[in-house]
Amino acid sequence: MNVLKSWVNIPVDSDFTIYNIPFGIFTAEGITPRVCTAIGDSVLDIAYLADKGYLPMLEGEPKNVLKSSYLNDFMALGKSITKAVRLRLMELLSDDNNELKGHIQDRENAFFLKEEVTMLLPIEVKNYTDFYSSKEHATNVGTMFRDPDNALLPNWKHIPVGYHGRASSIILSGTPIHRPKGQTLPNGETQPVFGPCKLLDFELEMAFVTCKGNTLGTSISVEEAEDHIFGMLLFNDWSARDIQKWEYVPLGPFLAKNFASSISPWVVTLEALEPFKIAGPKQDPKVLPYLEYLGNKNYDIQLTVCLQTATGTEKQICKSNFKYMYWNMCQQLAHHTVNGCNVMVGDIYGSGTISGPTPDSYGSMLEITWKGTKPINMPDGSTRKFINDGDTVIMKGHAKINDIRVGFGEVSTEVFPSV
Amino acid sequence: MNVLKSWVNIPVDSDFTIYNIPFGIFTAEGITPRVCTAIGDSVLDIAYLADKGYLPMLEGEPKNVLKSSYLNDFMALGKSITKAVRLRLMELLSDDNNELKGHIQDRENAFFLKEEVTMLLPIEVKNYTDFYSSKEHATNVGTMFRDPDNALLPNWKHIPVGYHGRASSIILSGTPIHRPKGQTLPNGETQPVFGPCKLLDFELEMAFVTCKGNTLGTSISVEEAEDHIFGMLLFNDWSARDIQKWEYVPLGPFLAKNFASSISPWVVTLEALEPFKIAGPKQDPKVLPYLEYLGNKNYDIQLTVCLQTATGTEKQICKSNFKYMYWNMCQQLAHHTVNGCNVMVGDIYGSGTISGPTPDSYGSMLEITWKGTKPINMPDGSTRKFINDGDTVIMKGHAKINDIRVGFGEVSTEVFPSV
Numbered sequence: 001m002n003v004l005k006s007w008v009n010i011p012v013d014s015d016f017t018i019y020n021i022p023f024g025i026f027t028a029e030g031i032t033p034r035v036c037t038a039i040g041d042s043v044l045d046i047a048y049l050a051d052k053g054y055l056p057m058l059e060g061e062p063k064n065v066l067k068s069s070y071l072n073d074f075m076a077l078g079k080s081i082t083k084a085v086r087l088r089l090m091e092l093l094s095d096d097n098n099e100l101k102g103h104i105q106d107r108e109n110a111f112f113l114k115e116e117v118t119m120l121l122p123i124e125v126k127n128y129t130d131f132y133s134s135k136e137h138a139t140n141v142g143t144m145f146r147d148p149d150n151a152l153l154p155n156w157k158h159i160p161v162g163y164h165g166r167a168s169s170i171i172l173s174g175t176p177i178h179r180p181k182g183q184t185l186p187n188g189e190t191q192p193v194f195g196p197c198k199l200l201d202f203e204l205e206m207a208f209v210t211c212k213g214n215t216l217g218t219s220i221s222v223e224e225a226e227d228h229i230f231g232m233l234l235f236n237d238w239s240a241r242d243i244q245k246w247e248y249v250p251l252g253p254f255l256a257k258n259f260a261s262s263i264s265p266w267v268v269t270l271e272a273l274e275p276f277k278i279a280g281p282k283q284d285p286k287v288l289p290y291l292e293y294l295g296n297k298n299y300d301i302q303l304t305v306c307l308q309t310a311t312g313t314e315k316q317i318c319k320s321n322f323k324y325m326y327w328n329m330c331q332q333l334a335h336h337t338v339n340g341c342n343v344m345v346g347d348i349y350g351s352g353t354i355s356g357p358t359p360d361s362y363g364s365m366l367e368i369t370w371k372g373t374k375p376i377n378m379p380d381g382s383t384r385k386f387i388n389d390g391d392t393v394i395m396k397g398h399a400k401i402n403d404i405r406v407g408f409g410e411v412s413t414e415v416f417p418s419v
Numbered sequence: 420m421n422v423l424k425s426w427v428n429i430p431v432d433s434d435f436t437i438y439n440i441p442f443g444i445f446t447a448e449g450i451t452p453r454v455c456t457a458i459g460d461s462v463l464d465i466a467y468l469a470d471k472g473y474l475p476m477l478e479g480e481p482k483n484v485l486k487s488s489y490l491n492d493f494m495a496l497g498k499s500i501t502k503a504v505r506l507r508l509m510e511l512l513s514d515d516n517n518e519l520k521g522h523i524q525d526r527e528n529a530f531f532l533k534e535e536v537t538m539l540l541p542i543e544v545k546n547y548t549d550f551y552s553s554k555e556h557a558t559n560v561g562t563m564f565r566d567p568d569n570a571l572l573p574n575w576k577h578i579p580v581g582y583h584g585r586a587s588s589i590i591l592s593g594t595p596i597h598r599p600k601g602q603t604l605p606n607g608e609t610q611p612v613f614g615p616c617k618l619l620d621f622e623l624e625m626a627f628v629t630c631k632g633n634t635l636g637t638s639i640s641v642e643e644a645e646d647h648i649f650g651m652l653l654f655n656d657w658s659a660r661d662i663q664k665w666e667y668v669p670l671g672p673f674l675a676k677n678f679a680s681s682i683s684p685w686v687v688t689l690e691a692l693e694p695f696k697i698a699g700p701k702q703d704p705k706v707l708p709y710l711e712y713l714g715n716k717n718y719d720i721q722l723t724v725c726l727q728t729a730t731g732t733e734k735q736i737c738k739s740n741f742k743y744m745y746w747n748m749c750q751q752l753a754h755h756t757v758n759g760c761n762v763m764v765g766d767i768y769g770s771g772t773i774s775g776p777t778p779d780s781y782g783s784m785l786e787i788t789w790k791g792t793k794p795i796n797m798p799d800g801s802t803r804k805f806i807n808d809g810d811t812v813i814m815k816g817h818a819k820i821n822d823i824r825v826g827f828g829e830v831s832t833e834v835f836p837s838v
Contacts (some may be wrong), residue, residue: 064746127587132670155665158611159602163670164583164677168546168761169635178636181760183578184660192577194707197758216588216679217597217838243758248573251582251672255758258583260635288602288613339599339616339662339674340838357506419636419759
């Protein structure tokens with residue numbers, strides 16, 4: 001990849017370099033919700049640039065595609081257009097291009113400091129599916145709750161196991177959640193009790209979003225999948241472990257999961273992530289033909305989870321990587337639609353908890369503290385088995401090769417007490 | 420209830436009497452999609468009536484509430500308005516009211532024969548939840564697949580067990596489905612195979628739809644639930660039993676269910692069903708306080724399933740009743756939101772398969788043929804263990820007390836071969 005330089009000041013270690021150009025939705029004083037990108041510490045109003053004629057590939061498209069509360073209509077334009085928009089923005093931000101750089105008035109109108117804007121939930125989530133595609137996570141859970149010698153269930157290496165989650169309760173980073181209440185069965189009891197969840201947990205996930213659907217009765221192949229996947233976000237799929245334990249047999253998680261899932265405000269495109277593709281784990285046994293794939297379909301994306309307490313003390317409690325995924329996104333989408341299920345523009349797909357091979361890379365408190373048997377010591381002297389009221393969970397992610405860095409920002413969520 | 424007579428001709432045994440006044444969406448030659456009701460064999464254009472000033476309670480509401488492809492905006496007006504619209508339509512259709520009856524031109528414009536219209540999917544389904552609330556069904560499944568002596572799992576009588584289904588693949592009655600393909604594990608094998616589902620099944624369900632949501636973090640109590648529930652529909656929640664068996668542990672059904680769920684075109688309001696309320700089964704053990712309820716919350720709704728083969732022969736294979744539900748809709752909605760999960764206008768909730776106490780009242784082929792061990796003999800000499808290509812499954816439902824009949828029409832779906 002050529003080295004690109006921008007005339008915009010981009011701090012060292014910024015997630016939002018000229019190689020990234022993610023998409024989001026912002027609003028600001030006097031500015032209606034609209035499509036934007038992030039560059040360095042700035043937010044760039046794409047709707048304004050289109051109005052001023054900087055984005056000829058959008059001429060003829062309805063204005064409300066960019067002046068919208070969600071990215072859905074923009075994504076639905078299709079990759080041929082949205083890729084061209086991203087490349088054009090990279091061009092306009094390049095040091096050797098004077099079009100926007102040289103137009104003081106437009107620069108003043110189009111650029112906002114990140115402190116001046118309010119980011120909004122970027123996607124109107126139509127359907128949400130959660131996968132369970134980290135072998136290390138599934139193995140840890142199987143070891144803890146079933147049989148260490150047969151931790152993975154027989155279907156796990158044949159199917160990218162997934163289930164339907166709740167679309168309505170997907171919320172933006174920065175939105176606090178209340179500790180959920182629900183039924184649990186205390187150890188040794190036969191009668192359930194009702195009250196605030198005692199084992200609140202995060203799940204370090206990434207999510208992808210589709211920009212192109214399929215008709216009911218048709219399928220999307222592994223080869224076609226990348227044309228349907230717009231990009232990715234950070235995703236914290238909150239879990240109430242004690243509620244889940246009592247409710248989930250035989251039909252899967254329900255109230256243990258549907259009280260909240262937090263996403264980051266920026267959608268990083270598959271194209272921006274292209275340089276970070278790497279090989280996935282070897283799949284043995286061989287998968288069925290509809291799940292076979294060629295080339296690199298995993299991504300080397302470094303992920304961290306920090307826990308911040310009400311006193312302000314903070315500790316990094318997990319360092320994982322998206323590259324550990326056993327099943328890749330193309331396989332997930334092919335499997336999801338192989339029965340004819342239709343997906344839509346604006347559907348979200350969680351990876352499942354992304355755990356790595358070592359304890360410091362586990363993607364949930366359940367695994368990090370091994371069901372609470374190995375509490376985390378926090379710098380302020382407190383300990384954590386699960387998440388306390390007043391805690392904030394902060395997930396970050398970025399990919400980096402040499403000087404090329406593409407990041408996701410963060411998804412940060414504070415936990416309030418039950419109401 | 421007073422006996423009501425209509426000046427519209429209503430055939431004996433019509434589901435669409437003056438006591439019903441369901442809501443749907445139709446289109447016809449030269450007529451854009453809009454809200455309508457059914458009376459006898461006619462479809463009545465409610466948007467036209469509003470335009471002509473017959474519905475004063477809608478004056479001041481946006482026109483597109485009625486001239487819409489979905490009922491969502493109409494439902495969102497709230498029950499105080501939608502109930503008034505229904506009562507006003509009953510008034511206009513009453514024998515002793517001359518307003519519409521006496522206006523030949525408006526009658527000509529507002530009424531359509533059912534053969535002249537195309538009914539559309541009435542709801543833009545935002546989220547879909549499927550419950551599992553028939554004790555007889557859960558007992559049958561538990562007996563077949565687990566332990567006849569402990570057929571019900573320990574949580575079943577404490578929780579209205581439910582899980583998230585797929586909203587995108589909910590389709591209208593009359594839309595054919597293709598037999599889904601997927602992974603299954605043949606008996607005695609360790610390697611799965613891929614191909615058309617061999618054990619395709621229907622599930623006789625009813626669904627309710629919400630017209631009022633709640634904010635994330637708040638709950639809807641059992642007492643408040645009826646104000647959030649707009650009405651009910653017939654619901655065939657298609658299932659691929661062999662795909663389900665291989666995929667569903669530990670996270671629940673996925674591809675076995677998300678290829679299609681069929682609904683009827685008419686939403687029958689809770690108000691129309693009020694006369695048919697009856698007591699539900701005694702709940703023992705006592706439920707937790709948030710699930711306690713007062714008064715009658717079950718409904719006496721007679722349900723049938725007919726199987727029609729490609730040769731045209733037809734047989735009624737199930738006669739069940741919605742009154743058998745162990746958990747009622749108010750309990751389901753209270754449970755769904757007790758953790759703070761937010762529901763939305765246009766969310767759909769399936770009851771789960773509605774089986775009665777006797778084999779002729781079982782609501783799925785799985786139960787009727789007891790896993791295929793007791794095939795059904797069809798009038799044309801063929802037999803059925805599950806559903807064949809070319810079969811059409813037709814579900815009907817109605818409630819009746821003396822001369823008061825309120826029905827749902829039907830949900831009818833033909834099965835095409837795999838593509």
